Amino acid sequence: xxxxxEATSETSEAEHHPWRRLLAVLGNITALTALLFYFGxxxxxxxxxxxxxxxxILGQGTQDxxxxxxxxxxxxxxxxxxxxxxxxxxxxxxxxxLYAWSAKTQRRWLLALSLGWIALPAAAFAIGILIxxxxxxxxxxxxxxxxxxxxxxxxxxxxxxxxxxxxxxxxVFHVCIAVIVCLTLFWAAANYAQILGKHLAAAxxxxxxxxxxxxxxxxxxxxxxxxxxxxTELPQTSxxxxxxxxxxRLLQHVGDRYFLISDGWSQSVGEMIExxxxxxxxxxxxxxxx
Numbered sequence: 001x002x003x004x005x006e007a008t009s010e011t012s013e014a015e016h017h018p019w020r021r022l023l024a025v026l027g028n029i030t031a032l033t034a035l036l037f038y039f040g041x042x043x044x045x046x047x048x049x050x051x052x053x054x055x056x057i058l059g060q061g062t063q064d065x066x067x068x069x070x071x072x073x074x075x076x077x078x079x080x081x082x083x084x085x086x087x088x089x090x091x092x093x094x095x096x097x098l099y100a101w102s103a104k105t106q107r108r109w110l111l112a113l114s115l116g117w118i119a120l121p122a123a124a125f126a127i128g129i130l131i132x133x134x135x136x137x138x139x140x141x142x143x144x145x146x147x148x149x150x151x152x153x154x155x156x157x158x159x160x161x162x163x164x165x166x167x168x169x170x171x172v173f174h175v176c177i178a179v180i181v182c183l184t185l186f187w188a189a190a191n192y193a194q195i196l197g198k199h200l201a202a203a204x205x206x207x208x209x210x211x212x213x214x215x216x217x218x219x220x221x222x223x224x225x226x227x228x229x230x231x232t233e234l235p236q237t238s239x240x241x242x243x244x245x246x247x248x249r250l251l252q253h254v255g256d257r258y259f260l261i262s263d264g265w266s267q268s269v270g271e272m273i274e275x276x277x278x279x280x281x282x283x284x285x286x287x288x289x290x
Contacts, residue, residue, distance in 0.1 A: 035186070039072045039193045040065030046197030051204060053272060059254050072193040076185065098156060110157055116149030136191040144184030151177045204251070205267040211249035213286040214260055217241035220280065224248075226271040227264025241282060248273070250285065258283060 041055075044065065048055035098106055112119075124142035128135025151174065203210065216222070219241050224231065228247040236242060252259040256277040261270060275281055 033066070035189075036066045036069040036073065037062060038069075039189055040067070040069035042190050043068055043072055043193040043197040043200075046194040047201045048197075050198045050201030051272075052267070052270075057274075058252060058259060059257065061255070064254060069193070072189060072196060075192070076189045080185075095156070095159065098160065106160060110153045113149045113153035113156070116153075117143065117146035120146040120149070133195060136195065137188050140184040140187035140191065144181040144188075147177050147180045147184075204261070204265070208249050208261060208263060208265040210288070211251060211261070212288060214248040214250050214258075215284040215286070216245040216248060216260075216275065217282040217284065218243045218245070218280060222281075224273055226262035226273060227269055228262040229264075 044058070044060055045055045048058060098109065101109070120142040121139060124135060124139045128139060154173070216224070221243055222245065224245050226248075230246045232244040232246070234240070234242050234244055247263045248260045249263065249265070250258065251261050251272065258275045258277065260273040260275065262273075264270065275283070277283075
């Protein structure tokens, strides 16, 4: 009877096991999508703010934010992977060296590692006085790395003491470290997204000519008066546009709307123009001459 009950229990668990995996995967996808959306939004907001615009008027959707967040998260994912490989390579070598040292030297090095959560942020803060922009990314990373060093030193102490039994306190400690590391990674990635958005905006403010040139043809007068925009009234021909606008650049395309700036755009002077994709207006794009 007991064996039959155990078999039924194992069968039931096996049946539910794929569903648990599926739920775990869906949960991870949801969390990743939320992160991508946030980082894309943060980058777009910083860029719009640096251009002197409101991010809300650009009307970007979820897909736009997701696409704009990829180049923000790729460096973070690559950095985590490389750090993990480096740790796998260094861990056995560090352990072997510790066993070869005296007890006094071991204590000194373990103490230095355990104080990483103080030493690394302090060093990053000092460097930030000289180079403040990169420090907004390095400072949160230094906090997470410092706590990882602290956790690593605790693990090395257990190895040297031949104490491998884990208690509930060890589990709580590792969970807290994991939460801190995740939060600092999120903090650093958000700051990097903001820096990237400001950098993109600065490139536009300094040199609008790097954007794709646009010529607008319209059947009616659009009254585009941005600095640097020229209008030409074309000969009247049935079914052909009668107005041509030059001196425009494509800032962004979202859905059926085109957001344009003029060649006279600068950080202090400039207007953004929004045009909808409709029959009465035709946009002609030109190649960039580099």
